[in-house]
Amino acid sequence: MSNRTINVDDRLYGYLLDVSLREPGVLARLRAETLKLPQAGMQISPEQGQFMALLVKLTGARSILEIGTFTGYSALAMALVLPAGGRLVACDVSDEWTALARRYWREAGVEGRIELRLAPALETMRALLGEGAGGSFDLVFIDADKGNYGAYYEVALELLRPGGLLLADNVLWDGRVADPANDEESTRAIRAFNAALHDDARIDLSLVPIGDGLTLARKR
Numbered sequence: 001m002s003n004r005t006i007n008v009d010d011r012l013y014g015y016l017l018d019v020s021l022r023e024p025g026v027l028a029r030l031r032a033e034t035l036k037l038p039q040a041g042m043q044i045s046p047e048q049g050q051f052m053a054l055l056v057k058l059t060g061a062r063s064i065l066e067i068g069t070f071t072g073y074s075a076l077a078m079a080l081v082l083p084a085g086g087r088l089v090a091c092d093v094s095d096e097w098t099a100l101a102r103r104y105w106r107e108a109g110v111e112g113r114i115e116l117r118l119a120p121a122l123e124t125m126r127a128l129l130g131e132g133a134g135g136s137f138d139l140v141f142i143d144a145d146k147g148n149y150g151a152y153y154e155v156a157l158e159l160l161r162p163g164g165l166l167l168a169d170n171v172l173w174d175g176r177v178a179d180p181a182n183d184e185e186s187t188r189a190i191r192a193f194n195a196a197l198h199d200d201a202r203i204d205l206s207l208v209p210i211g212d213g214l215t216l217a218r219k220r
Helices: 010-020 025-034 046-059 073-079 095-108 121-130 146-159 173-178 185-198
Strands: 063-067 087-092 114-118 137-142 160-169 203-208 214-219
Touching (some): 010 046, 025 046, 025 073, 046 073, 046 137, 063 073, 063 146, 073 087, 073 095, 073 137, 087 095, 087 121, 137 146, 146 160, 146 185, 173 185, 185 203, 185 214
Parallel strands (some): 063 087, 063 137, 137 160
Antiparallel strands (some): 160 214, 203 214
16 A cells, blocks of 8 residues: 555566556557657556547547647547547647658548648647637647747647646656756756746646656636
């Protein structure tokens, strides 16, 4: 028994995956190919992808906005469980990384559910507001440059419907957020983001220690 979250070492992590991970083959292949890239550390863990897919199902989300797509693992995990007529708008600036994503989305048969917009995410988000999409998204996932997390969050709240769910990745930042000696710009940005959400009365909040830390914020 434990009254706090336990430490997950390599042996326990392996057990966790053995007894809980149900990763479709197309996701496993995408993850394996992404691991060969120098930027492989940017990809979410498979158990986090499965958790996010479960959140899509639990919330009944039909309209998803993803800020930061990389090679498309998280978008694919969520798109695979979208109901008929559901859509996911994916924001990224890299044609190279998203070309890999598109190949796997096509293989999985979900390319038609995903609208990829290659532009700075804030531009895309503000364009969505201009298109009348305010208050229309059921779920928003933020996983992009950390310095803009606060700005992404504010516009995301405008795009989310009341009761919609916002997810933010990397909020534990490999433990650096709790290291007072770490004064890196990205670390400071995530600390500020976490502190702002803690005191934000517009949301219900939980920070889950899965992957590199995942914040769940429900818009009130």
